[in-house]
Amino acid sequence: MASGTALIYDEEMTTHKLLWSDPICDIEVPERLSSSYEQLRSYHLVERCVHVPAREGSEEEILLVHSLEHLEVAKSTQTMNEEELKRVSENYDAFFFHPSTYRCARLAVGATLQLVDAVMSGKVRNGMALVRPPGHHSQRNAANGFCLFNNVAIAAEYAKLKYGLQRILIVDWDVHHGQGTQYIFEEDPSVLYFSWHRYEHQEFWPSLKESDYDAVGLGKGKGFNINLPWNKVGMGNSDYLAAFFHVLLPTAFEFDPELVIVSSGYDSGIGDPEGQMNATPEVFAHLTHFLMQLANGKLCVILEGGYHLKSLGESVCMTVKTLLGDPVPQVSGEMAPCLSAVESIQNVRAAHKPYWKWLAYEDTSFLQNLSTKSHFLKTANSNPSTEHESKITNNNDTVKVDRFLELHMKNILFPVPPIKTATTGCEGSEHFLSEHVQLVKEMDKTEVEALVSGFYADLVKDNKTLLSLGSMFVILDKILKKEVCNGIATSPTAALSAAVALRHSVRLGFQRVLCVFVGDMQMIPNTEDGKMLIINICEKEQSGKTSCKHYFSLNWKEDAEGNDFFSAVLGFILPVAYSYQPNLTVIAVGPNRNLGISGISLLVALIQGLAESRIFAVIECCTLSHTTSSLQIINQKGTYPSSELDWDNT
Numbered sequence: 001m002a003s004g005t006a007l008i009y010d011e012e013m014t015t016h017k018l019l020w021s022d023p024i025c026d027i028e029v030p031e032r033l034s035s036s037y038e039q040l041r042s043y044h045l046v047e048r049c050v051h052v053p054a055r056e057g058s059e060e061e062i063l064l065v066h067s068l069e070h071l072e073v074a075k076s077t078q079t080m081n082e083e084e085l086k087r088v089s090e091n092y093d094a095f096f097f098h099p100s101t102y103r104c105a106r107l108a109v110g111a112t113l114q115l116v117d118a119v120m121s122g123k124v125r126n127g128m129a130l131v132r133p134p135g136h137h138s139q140r141n142a143a144n145g146f147c148l149f150n151n152v153a154i155a156a157e158y159a160k161l162k163y164g165l166q167r168i169l170i171v172d173w174d175v176h177h178g179q180g181t182q183y184i185f186e187e188d189p190s191v192l193y194f195s196w197h198r199y200e201h202q203e204f205w206p207s208l209k210e211s212d213y214d215a216v217g218l219g220k221g222k223g224f225n226i227n228l229p230w231n232k233v234g235m236g237n238s239d240y241l242a243a244f245f246h247v248l249l250p251t252a253f254e255f256d257p258e259l260v261i262v263s264s265g266y267d268s269g270i271g272d273p274e275g276q277m278n279a280t281p282e283v284f285a286h287l288t289h290f291l292m293q294l295a296n297g298k299l300c301v302i303l304e305g306g307y308h309l310k311s312l313g314e315s316v317c318m319t320v321k322t323l324l325g326d327p328v329p330q331v332s333g334e335m336a337p338c339l340s341a342v343e344s345i346q347n348v349r350a351a352h353k354p355y356w357k358w359l360a361y362e363d364t365s366f367l368q369n370l371s372t373k374s375h376f377l378k379t380a381n382s383n384p385s386t387e388h389e390s391k392i393t394n395n396n397d398t399v400k401v402d403r404f405l406e407l408h409m410k411n412i413l414f415p416v417p418p419i420k421t422a423t424t425g426c427e428g429s430e431h432f433l434s435e436h437v438q439l440v441k442e443m444d445k446t447e448v449e450a451l452v453s454g455f456y457a458d459l460v461k462d463n464k465t466l467l468s469l470g471s472m473f474v475i476l477d478k479i480l481k482k483e484v485c486n487g488i489a490t491s492p493t494a495a496l497s498a499a500v501a502l503r504h505s506v507r508l509g510f511q512r513v514l515c516v517f518v519g520d521m522q523m524i525p526n527t528e529d530g531k532m533l534i535i536n537i538c539e540k541e542q543s544g545k546t547s548c549k550h551y552f553s554l555n556w557k558e559d560a561e562g563n564d565f566f567s568a569v570l571g572f573i574l575p576v577a578y579s580y581q582p583n584l585t586v587i588a589v590g591p592n593r594n595l596g597i598s599g600i601s602l603l604v605a606l607i608q609g610l611a612e613s614r615i616f617a618v619i620e621c622c623t624l625s626h627t628t629s630s631l632q633i634i635n636q637k638g639t640y641p642s643s644e645l646d647w648d649n650t
């Protein structure tokens with residue numbers, strides 16, 4: 001698996017700028033690029049990336065998507081005076097030319113293609129290109145919405161041509177509908193285009209009927225165009241996560257792309273004058289983390305919009321930090337999606353039901369009870385929202401938003417990552433022993449006996465498990481002390497080890513421990529106090545327990561393509577887990593036949609977005625063999641906040 005993150009930035013792309021007064025275009029300023037880059041430097045993220053230079057996109061590459069006429073018009077503007085530039089610009093909706101626009105637009109195309117080459121050649125695993133002018137509104141024969149050439153569309157056509165790709169996913173999380181990209185690929189089943197966008201029932205720019213959820217693609221492309229319209233402003237982290245869990249991710253896993261390209265606009269973030277949304281910068285870390293689990297991590301993130309400089313910069317940093325493999329910071333705020341968001345999600349799922357297996361048998365009512373379920377979880381352990389969590393009411397008050405972000409981002413740690421996973425050398429771990437894995441010394445027998453007799457005698461009936469408990473205690477201790485981020489241990493009985501681990505974690509001070517138990521859990525601890533939340537993926541219904549709070553059992557039936565696994569993990573486990581906002585996750589894998597390695601690896605990978613990637617995995621020996629590479633998944637990430645975390649109000 002390739003490693004490293006490319007960063008592509010060329011300050012020449014700051015020369016394109018508005019020469020006359022135009023209240024519509026005056027937000028697309030050069031400082032968008034330079035301040036984002038400065039913010040990356042201030043968080044020491046530039047030096048951790050692989051620098052890849054931009055280049056000019058060739059005319060041939062631009063003609064992969066645009067007409068010769070469009071190219072010629074753009075080229076002709078280089079020598080125009082201001083009055084001529086103004087006149088040409090008026091031919092388009094919300095676009096302005098500058099003498100350097102053509103040059104900058106070719107650099108934006110070239111930077112994007114350089115990133116595709118770096119990822120497809122394996123030089124890096126993923127990367128980000130900071131470009132302007134943006135691209136997703138531009139069309140075959142027209143500039144539009146600040147965009148001249150459609151960087152991302154050209155990249156997709158280029159990747160198909162040069163690398164023979166047959167399945168490319170484009171995720172457009174910009175707050176505007178990338179109608180340009182939609183028009184270019186709407187008949188093309190090899191490019192799955194997903195866009196969410198402020199819509200307000202067609203009131204919001206570009207106010208197109210074809211931006212609604214029922215535009216599913218044309219001809220062979222039906223099902224490969226997904227529009228998720230936001231019909232209200234103020235959408236937040238929970239709405240964005242719900243859109244990923246209940247629409248994009250199950251579809252993306254079924255599509256199984258060979259490459260993922262993001263039209264990464266940050267005008268969907270809090271404080272942006274265009275978006276008027278409430279999602280905070282760390283949500284982009286989660287969205288990026290999820291997309292990194294596709295296409296073997298081959299992910300190209302291309303800047304589109306984003307007009308509040310502070311919000312833009314923080315969100316760019318969150319994206320790059322996650323691309324680099326850092327753990328994902330806790331998401332703030334409440335976790336139930338709002339009614340309007342659930343409505344839009346239901347509509348787009350219903351519109352796409354005929355085209356996707358995972359939606360074929362799904363009953364859409366489940367989403368209703370899920371949002372109530374996550375509501376119940378929220379009330380059960382709602383964290384008192386601190387004063388600066390209060391929603392920003394009018395986003396145009398830049399000072400207020402700056403102040404909010406100052407306070408808010410201070411709590412989001414920017415640690416320099418010592419990547420560490422602890423193990424006591426369970427057999428099979430030699431597969432992935434590397435400098436990232438710390439072999440820890442076993443706890444000595446007398447100490448284990450003292451601990452067990454002191455606190456766990458009711459659980460531990462015989463001595464044969466004592467030794468395995470010892471390794472578990474020592475690893476949990478290191479996770480608690482922040483010496484490692486996550487750890488793995490084997491056990492002769494996962495059920496017993498999980499029960500002891502949960503009680504031990506709560507005793508040591510973890511306030512909210514999420515336990516995902518795969519297999520028959522046998523002994524289920526008391527979860528009444530809300531300090532543990534258990535999701536048991538089991539083959540048969542657990543009698544009697546299903547009604548108690550904070551315990552969910554998920555029935556597992558063998559499924560050939562594993563689709564129901566994706567929709568169960570994505571549609572149920574993640575939403576419930578995110579609602580709970582744990583500060584430690586325990587994954588226990590008991591003897592189970594039908595949840596294979598891909599299932600457990602994906603589960604481990606996706607759940608890393610929680611508890612700042614603090615995961616303790618305990619695997620029952622007989623199932624170890626096929627779960628070793630899920631350890632690799634654990635191993636990929638893992639780092640630690642440098643300063644003490646105070647459990648009570650995390």
Ligand SMILES: NCCCNCCCCCC(=O)CS
Pocket residue numbers: 024094134137145146174176205265267274304305306
């Ligand atoms: N009453 C008319 C208002 C028109 N507003 C146009 C805004 C274009 C935004 C384009 C953009 O952000 C690209 S990401």
Ligand SMILES: [Zn+2]
Pocket residue numbers: 174175176265267304305306
């Ligand atoms: Zn936008």
